[in-house]
Amino acid sequence: MKFSVNQTAFINQINNVLRAISSKTTIPILTGIKIVVAKDGITLTGSNADITIQSTMTTAESSNELVVEEPGAIVLPARFFSEIIKKLPEKTVTVAVHEGFQTKITSGSAEFIINGQDAIHYPHLPEIESDVTIKMDADLLRDVIDQTRIAVSKQESRPILTGIHILLANGELTAIATDSHRLAQRKVKVDTGDASYDVVIPGDSMTELARLISDEKDPVDLQIAENQVRFKFGNTLFYSRLLEGNYPETSRLIPDTADTTIEVEASKFLSTIDRASLLSHQGHNNVVKLTIDPDQGVAKISGDSAEVGNVEENVMADSVKGAELEISFNPDYMSDALKSFGQSTILISFTSALRPFTLVPTENKEDFIQLITPVRTF
Amino acid sequence: MKFSVNQTAFINQINNVLRAISSKTTIPILTGIKIVVAKDGITLTGSNADITIQSTMTTAESSNELVVEEPGAIVLPARFFSEIIKKLPEKTVTVAVHEGFQTKITSGSAEFIINGQDAIHYPHLPEIESDVTIKMDADLLRDVIDQTRIAVSKQESRPILTGIHILLANGELTAIATDSHRLAQRKVKVDTGDASYDVVIPGDSMTELARLISDEKDPVDLQIAENQVRFKFGNTLFYSRLLEGNYPETSRLIPDTADTTIEVEASKFLSTIDRASLLSHQGHNNVVKLTIDPDQGVAKISGDSAEVGNVEENVMADSVKGAELEISFNPDYMSDALKSFGQSTILISFTSALRPFTLVPTENKEDFIQLITPVRTF
Numbered sequence: 024m025k026f027s028v029n030q031t032a033f034i035n036q037i038n039n040v041l042r043a044i045s046s047k048t049t050i051p052i053l054t055g056i057k058i059v060v061a062k063d064g065i066t067l068t069g070s071n072a073d074i075t076i077q078s079t080m081t082t083a084e085s086s087n088e089l090v091v092e093e094p095g096a097i098v099l100p101a102r103f104f105s106e107i108i109k110k111l112p113e114k115t116v117t118v119a120v121h122e123g124f125q126t127k128i129t130s131g132s133a134e135f136i137i138n139g140q141d142a143i144h145y146p147h148l149p150e151i152e153s154d155v156t157i158k159m160d161a162d163l164l165r166d167v168i169d170q171t172r173i174a175v176s177k178q179e180s181r182p183i184l185t186g187i188h189i190l191l192a193n194g195e196l197t198a199i200a201t202d203s204h205r206l207a208q209r210k211v212k213v214d215t216g217d218a219s220y221d222v223v224i225p226g227d228s229m230t231e232l233a234r235l236i237s238d239e240k241d242p243v244d245l246q247i248a249e250n251q252v253r254f255k256f257g258n259t260l261f262y263s264r265l266l267e268g269n270y271p272e273t274s275r276l277i278p279d280t281a282d283t284t285i286e287v288e289a290s291k292f293l294s295t296i297d298r299a300s301l302l303s304h305q306g307h308n309n310v311v312k313l314t315i316d317p318d319q320g321v322a323k324i325s326g327d328s329a330e331v332g333n334v335e336e337n338v339m340a341d342s343v344k345g346a347e348l349e350i351s352f353n354p355d356y357m358s359d360a361l362k363s364f365g366q367s368t369i370l371i372s373f374t375s376a377l378r379p380f381t382l383v384p385t386e387n388k389e390d391f392i393q394l395i396t397p398v399r400t401f
Numbered sequence: 402m403k404f405s406v407n408q409t410a411f412i413n414q415i416n417n418v419l420r421a422i423s424s425k426t427t428i429p430i431l432t433g434i435k436i437v438v439a440k441d442g443i444t445l446t447g448s449n450a451d452i453t454i455q456s457t458m459t460t461a462e463s464s465n466e467l468v469v470e471e472p473g474a475i476v477l478p479a480r481f482f483s484e485i486i487k488k489l490p491e492k493t494v495t496v497a498v499h500e501g502f503q504t505k506i507t508s509g510s511a512e513f514i515i516n517g518q519d520a521i522h523y524p525h526l527p528e529i530e531s532d533v534t535i536k537m538d539a540d541l542l543r544d545v546i547d548q549t550r551i552a553v554s555k556q557e558s559r560p561i562l563t564g565i566h567i568l569l570a571n572g573e574l575t576a577i578a579t580d581s582h583r584l585a586q587r588k589v590k591v592d593t594g595d596a597s598y599d600v601v602i603p604g605d606s607m608t609e610l611a612r613l614i615s616d617e618k619d620p621v622d623l624q625i626a627e628n629q630v631r632f633k634f635g636n637t638l639f640y641s642r643l644l645e646g647n648y649p650e651t652s653r654l655i656p657d658t659a660d661t662t663i664e665v666e667a668s669k670f671l672s673t674i675d676r677a678s679l680l681s682h683q684g685h686n687n688v689v690k691l692t693i694d695p696d697q698g699v700a701k702i703s704g705d706s707a708e709v710g711n712v713e714e715n716v717m718a719d720s721v722k723g724a725e726l727e728i729s730f731n732p733d734y735m736s737d738a739l740k741s742f743g744q745s746t747i748l749i750s751f752t753s754a755l756r757p758f759t760l761v762p763t764e765n766k767e768d769f770i771q772l773i774t775p776v777r778t779f
Contacts, residue, residue, distance in 0.1 A: 103683060103709065110676045125710065132717075133676055137710035298488045298511055305481060331481065332503065332515035339510075 024060050024095025025119035028080065029088035030108065030130070033116055036078040037105045039259055040069030042231050043076040044101045050146070055098035056105070057145045058118070062091055068145070069101060074228050075148060075262040076235070088115065096142035097126055104128075107135050149251040149262050155218045156246055157191065161239035161256060163211055167198045168233040170209045170391065173359040175226030176202035186223035188270040191215050191247075199273055200226065205356045206273060206379075206394040207363065220247050223270050228263035235261060277394060278379065281372035283315055283345035285322050286385060289364035291339045296361065298336060299324045300354035305331040309355065310398050313338075315348045315373075326354075341368065350376045351400040360393035402438050402473025403497035406458065407466035408486065408508070411494055414456040415483045417637055418447030420609050421454040422479045428524070433476035434483070435523045436496070438469055446523070447479060452606050453526060453640040454613070466493065474520035475504055482506075485513050527629040527640050533596045534624055535569065539617035539634060541589055545576045546611040548587045548769065551737040553604030554580035564601035566648040569593050569625075577651055578604065583734045584651060584757075584772040585741065598625050601648050606641035613639060655772060656757065659750035661693055661723035663700050664763060667742035669717045674739065676714060677702045678732035683709040687733065688776050691716075693726045693751075704732075719746065728754045729778040738771035 037056065046054055048071055057068040064081035082089045097120050108116060111130035121127040124139040168187070176184035181203075190197040194215055199208045236243060236256055244255040247265075254261040299311045306328030314323045322340050327333035350373060360382050361369075370388065373380040382393040415434065424432055426449055435446040442459035460467045475498050486494060489508035499505040502517040546565070554562035559581075568575040572593055577586045614621060614634055622633040625643075632639040677689045684706030692701045700718050705711035728751060738760050739747075748766065751758040760771040 100709070103679065106679050107676070110672075110679060112672060112676075133673070133712070133714040135676075135680065135710060135712045137680075138708070294488070294490060295511070298485070298490075298513075301481065301484050301488060302513065330516070331478070332513060334511070334513045336511040 024058075024097055025092040025117070026060050026065055027088075027090050027092075027115055027117040028065070029086065030111060030114050030116050032080065032087045032089075034105075034109055036067050036080055036258075037108060039078045039235065040067045040076045041101060041105055042235060043069040043071050043074045045071045046102065048072065052098060052140060052144050053146070054101060055140060055145070056101040057096065057098050057142055059096045059142065060091055060094045062094060065089065065091070068148070070146065072146075073225060073264055074231055075260075077148065077260040077262075079258045081258075092119075095120055097124060098140040098142050098145050099126060099137060100139075103137065107137070149248075149253075149264075151246050151248045151251055151253045151262075153246045153248050155216065156244050157213060157215060157218065158242045158244055159196070159213055161236045161241065161243050164243050165233045165236055167196065167209050167211055168229045170363040171198045171200040171207040172226050172230050172233070173363060174200040174202055174205045174207035174393075176200075178202070183223060183266055183268040183270055185227075186225050186266040186270070187229050188221075188223050188273075190221050192219040199270070201271075201273055201276075201394075204353070204396050205360065206276060206392075207360070208273070208277075208392050208394075210390040221270075222247060222252065223266040223268070224252055224263055225266060232261055232263070235259065276379065277381065277392060278372070278374050281345065281374060283317065283348045283373040285315065285338070285343050285371045286341040286368060287322075287338060287371070288341070289361045289367050289369045289382075292369075293358060293361040295324050295336050295338055296354050296357050299326045299334050300358065302326045302328060302331060302334040303354050308398075309353055310351050310400060311354045311357075312349060312351045312400070315343060315345075315350075317343050317345055317347065345373075348373055348376060350380070351398045352395055353398060356395050360395060363393060364391075402436075402475055403470040403495070404438050404443060405466075405468050405470075405493055405495040406443070407464065408489060408492050408494050410458065410465045410467075412483075412487055414445055414458055414636075415486060417456045417613065418445045418454045419479060419483055420613060421447040421449050421452045423449045424480065426450065430476060430518060430522055431524070432479060433518060433523070434479040435474065435476050435520055437474045437520065438472050440469055440472060443467065443469070446526070448524065450524075451603060451642050452609055453638075455526065455638040455640075457636045459636075470497075473498055475502060476518040476520050476523050477504060477515060478517075481515065485515070527626075527631075527642075529624050529626045529629055529631045529640075531624045531626050533594065534622050535591060535593060535596065536620045536622055537574070537591050539614045539619065539621050542621055543611045543614055545574065545587050545589055546607045548741040549576045549578040549585040550604050550608050550611070551741060552578040552580055552583045552585035552771075554578075556580070561601060561644055561646045561648055563605075564603050564644040564648070565607050566651075567598065567600050567602055569599075570597040577648070579649075579651055579654075579772075582731070582774050583738070584654060584770075585738070586651070586655070586770045586772075588768040599648075600625055600630065601644040601646070602630055602641055603644060610639055610641070613637065654757065655759065655770060656750070656752050659723065659752060659759075661695065661726045661751040663693065663716070663721050663749045664719040664746060665700075665716060665749070666719070667739045667745050667747045670747075671736060671739040673702050673714050673716055674732050674735050677704045677712050678736065680704045680706060680709060680712045681732050686776075687731055688729050688778060689732045689735075690727060690729045690778070693721060693723075693728075695721050695723055695725065723751075726751055726754060728758070729776045730773055731776060734773050738773060741771060742769075 113131035128135040188199040311326040322338040491509035506513040566577040689704040700716040
């Protein structure tokens with residue numbers, strides 16, 4: 024096995040697959056990066072058993088400056104190998120299996136020989152047997168992930184809630200996440216054809232995917248098999264396992280009436296919440312109170328903690344309607360939810376001090392909803 | 402106590418004094434920031450017992466937009482207070498002692514009330530009784546610190562070596578640091594007048610000082626008392642305690658002959674050393690080998706580790722002279738030393754494989770020296 028390649032292009036592809044590689048894996052060979060060299064290109068693979076990322080560099084792509092002298096395969100220690108490649112002195116890097124599984128890396132007058140492992144021992148990629156490919160705009164997919172992943176549970180006590188529930192049918196993708204204290208739901212139009220899927224993808228996988236596609240201009244191809252999902256974009260394949268089990272029915276959690284409402288710019292309300300949480304983070308229970316007085320047209324955020332002090336601020340609301348209300352909640356949940364709306368104006372709808380309340384964009388009340396359960400303080 | 406002030410100017414001064422404040426202090430009131438309000442200005446003080454930083458904002462300085470309504474003093478929880486000030490919505494901040502030691506902070510519609518402490522309980526500043534003031538260019542002082550602090554010992558077993566030895570006499574400042582494996586010495590011209598000092602300043606204090614003066618254009622005034630040193634620059638006073646005890650005699654450690662020399666650009670050699678240390682950091686003993694063959698005009702860096710592999714690279718030296726030599730050293734010590742020379746060309750002088758070797762700029766061989774003790778590998 025021997026090839027030479029442009030350093031910058033190689034580093035970009037290595038960085039892609041490194042996202043899947045953890046030094047904490049229980050399968051030692053997965054701390055390595057697999058390099059498979061064929062006549063027309065090289066393929067890099069990284070995996071942590073949950074996620075597998077595969078990146079291909081072809082000789083046809085001139086910016087790769089890829090010259091294959093001898094096909095073959097090797098597994099090299101991922102972090103160490105990537106650090107070496109990043110620090111090499113010249114822009115051309117040559118990698119050659121040298122003796123046994125020892126691999127020689129040369130660039131200018133620098134020469135490293137590092138111990139590799141036989142690629143035969145690297146786990147096989149999951150098989151995706153599916154005729155259906157669903158195309159999604161990369162930016163839209165990233166938004167769907169970023170707007171729902173905040174509500175994914177971090178508790179392993181109910182593993183199914185550590186995933187994002189994805190429903191695909193009738194020209195619509197619905198993504199739902201809940202940790203049972205809050206819920207995020209986003210619907211977008213996609214061309215599903217006749218296909219219909221109901222799967223749960225680990226939240227961590229989706230978070231990594233969102234990072235990977237952050238600069239992606241082309242659409243992302245999605246294929247779903249029995250226990251795996253595969254996303255394809257550019258020269259990269261991203262595999263994730265699916266979570267087993269049934270996701271709870273969540274539609275009945277979302278209230279369809281409201282007794283009190285506020286309209287407010289999400290970013291302005293976010294600043295107010297972030298200030299109040301400075302105080303709530305110092306105290307024992309991380310709670311702030313919202314007092315709504317529609318007669319006065321005033322909504323006020325307040326918090327107090329015997330040890331450190333108290334805070335009070337009027338919300339710059341565009342409208343305050345309905346019944347008087349005092350409601351308390353975790354400001355971090357509110358902050359996460361508000362960030363997901365960017366610069367939009369939102370409608371917040373309450374029924375009572377102990378019932379969940381919802382946030383939706385005023386421009387699109389059907390397709391995007393954040394729900395937060397209040398905290399009982401009395 | 403009541404004043405209002407421009408938020409940005411206030412944050413800048415708070416950030417200055419925060420550098421001295423540690424949440425790990427054993428003296429609870431030192432987790433606070435002391436604010437003293439007088440008719441013509443406010444003074445902020447932060448301290449960790451070793452270092453005290455005092456910053457003054459005057460009403461005369463228009464960019465402070467400082468209006469004093471009522472003089473007084475208070476101690477407020479430093480991190481919490483600074484976070485609040487940074488997040489306030491409007492550019493004008495009002496701070497007022499409210500009731501007891503409760504302090505009200507207002508800006509726009511946001512209002513915080515936080516619990517303060519009586520400023521009477523805050524430790525008094527050290528007294529500096531000295532008629533002698535030494536002026537130093539801030540950039541030069543920062544260079545002296547940055548070039549020597551790398552060799553300061555981190556081991557508390559010999560406390561005196563955790564400081565930088567400062568000698569001031571005869572128009573010269575000499576700064577020396579050693580952790581007994583390496584040594585850094587820098588001499589600069591300063592106007593000492595008739596004064597003569599021999600003190601040891603904690604390395605951590607000097608590191609903080611170097612950061613604080615990084616943007617300073619005006620000279621720094623230096624005053625030394627029995628167990629304290631005070632640096633004055635802009636509106637800031639920086640106090641540090643001195644270390645007690647005698648600093649070891651170091652001049653005899655520096656060899657005055659050389660059997661083998663290399664001239665090399667510091668930055669180029671640094672790249673080579675950084676690459677080789679990728680490998681040495683993986684192994685059990687962090688050592689690289691330099692092999693010098695003056696007949697071939699070649700100097701070569703190499704390292705090997707049974708577990709991970711080996712590395713080899715020719716040094717891009719401008720000249721290689723004297724006797725053949727193989728010498729091993731800690732590449733991190735070499736890397737630290739090389740960084741202190743910036744883009745300069747340096748002369749490295751060796752006597753033998755087990756004797757310390759020196760690095761000096763070829764442009765100024767007298768005033769700046771880094772010394773490294775090799776590692777015995779046989």
